[in-house]
Amino acid sequence: MTDTAPRPTLEAVAARAGVSRATVSRVVNGGDGVREPLVERVRRAVEELGYVPNQAARSLVTRRHDAVAVVVAEPETRVFADPFFALQLRGISKELTAHDNQLVLLLTEGRDDHARVGRYLGGGHVDGALVFSLHLDDPLPELIQRAGVPTVFGGRPGWSDGTTDVVYVDSDNRGGAREAVRHLVGLGRTRVAHITGALDQTSAADRLDGYRDVMGDADPELVVRGDFTPAGGERAMRELLDRCPDVDAVFAANDLTASGALRVLRERGRRVPEDVAVIGFDDMLPVAEQTDPPLTTVRQDIEEMGRLMARLLLRDLDRRNGGATPAAVVLPTTLIRRASA
């Protein structure tokens, strides 16, 4: 907890190197158009003085901050219940770091925070924003969109009407769900159920759509609502067994849900996969590999999603430099076969 020492300025470096501030500035920012010997002298002076540019002064004139906000709607239990958030963040961080950008994390807790976030984003502290819009009715994303900050969303925003060109990164939830259900059908299962996620999230809705793509004509009783949690999975599985005792396969909206379902199946004496085959979604390793039996599931590359979000945003920020305007990106999923189906 030392006090801040007075830091050397461009001026000081210039004096020491015997050149002008402008030259030092050039060298510090890449050094093109400065002759080698001078570059060398400046470099040495920088070194000796331990000069570090003052970001505030630089931003003041460049209007660039080399900083990106990551906005996460917080009350989401889900954000904490699974490593989703952390993994995505890691991907984002890596990409940002690779391009010398800083990550400003904005966690929101409610109404008040929305205003705060809006103000912050509108306040020109950051060059852009990466936003996770988990719920259909979340007012935040639109608010941000209106703030006029370049933004990339994580997951397809629910309010996206297809008209406005929102940029987002998402997994192919629908396609992945289709693949899972097809696999179940291919196993010869005929009573394939689906435990949904929280349906106010597009990922859950899309997975349900995927299920219906394949099982459109199936007994509607086979679809039961969950909420992405193990507890929700248990509840749903019980309901399912009561309603349709002949169910022989379950596609759960995520691995956590599947783990809950598995527990109930065991409790009720159903063997997995012999009596009931189970497939999850996510391939969350600590969950999928620990269940009994290990979970067959649909993998999505979460870290890559984060990386991609950052990449799209940075590209957009650079579009003046000839880059094209990015559009939404949907990443493929993979079926991972383990023992449960």
Add this chain to the structure above:
Amino acid sequence: MTDTAPRPTLEAVAARAGVSRATVSRVVNGGDGVREPLVERVRRAVEELGYVPNQAARSLVTRRHDAVAVVVAEPETRVFADPFFALQLRGISKELTAHDNQLVLLLTEGRDDHARVGRYLGGGHVDGALVFSLHLDDPLPELIQRAGVPTVFGGRPGWSDGTTDVVYVDSDNRGGAREAVRHLVGLGRTRVAHITGALDQTSAADRLDGYRDVMGDADPELVVRGDFTPAGGERAMRELLDRCPDVDAVFAANDLTASGALRVLRERGRRVPEDVAVIGFDDMLPVAEQTDPPLTTVRQDIEEMGRLMARLLLRDLDRRNGGATPAAVVLPTTLIRRASA
């Protein structure tokens, strides 16, 4: 992805309100020493123009950034395996937000990143840093300490020699462990084992110390090394059962470890708590409540730890304003009784 609109400046507000820039500045920063009618006029002008101060310009002169870096050593599987990180972050975020500070997240991935973080912290972009130093041999914390940025650590740093006054926030790991083991002993158990955490982390070492405080004279075979993961817990439990078949209680270094141990105990046909009582650490709800049987455990208030870290740092930053220099804080733990012990 709109282009940035030209934002109004202090100058513009001053013109509109018919006052000087200085007066507007005063109003914007609290408004003391300005007469009410003027305050009112300025406020209105700010409102009408949608004025938001330019942080860069302000920082340039005040040398304050109202921003704090949170540094997390990343490769830590643990950071992603449990909600620890997210919870702590939430606490930090809340406190920071309450004091109008921004959270800049620095995730590090290795050697190269250390230099980068050092540079960033030394570069005066933030007013202080909150650092998680998980491993004893992590070079980062010391590097940061040397950067001269006010810093608060999360968890007692391993290299803290007691001489230098590092400020940190930690749970009473040792005391909590003692309480857990005493509870086991109080239950009449005589062969109380301990599955440790990753011993290169102070939290694990401290919990082991707590165990020894109570069981100092016990069979050393009863202590077996884990790594804070369920898999580690399984491995350790197997070893334990082989080595000491008469074990009648287990204190696991955390809930994840305990869940692994529980699994093995079930597999080997030992009843919990009848044959073997089990206690965890953390009270990580999604884990502790979902185990079978539900886990008795030592709770630590993780979010509060985060909040406290931020509070200590902010207080230090304000110490010029009469605050005292903060010291380390150790939070108490609570034993939560469920069914496993």
Add this chain to the structure above:
DNA sequence: GTGAAAGCGCTAACAA
């Protein structure tokens, strides 16, 4: 109580 003026440290025309 209010305003005028001097920078904070840097970049970016423009001259040389």
Add this chain to the structure above:
DNA sequence: TTGTTAGCGCTTTCAC
């Protein structure tokens, strides 16, 4: 290629 100069938008003495 290098230097000179004029701000970027704000806070903060210092006069009034």
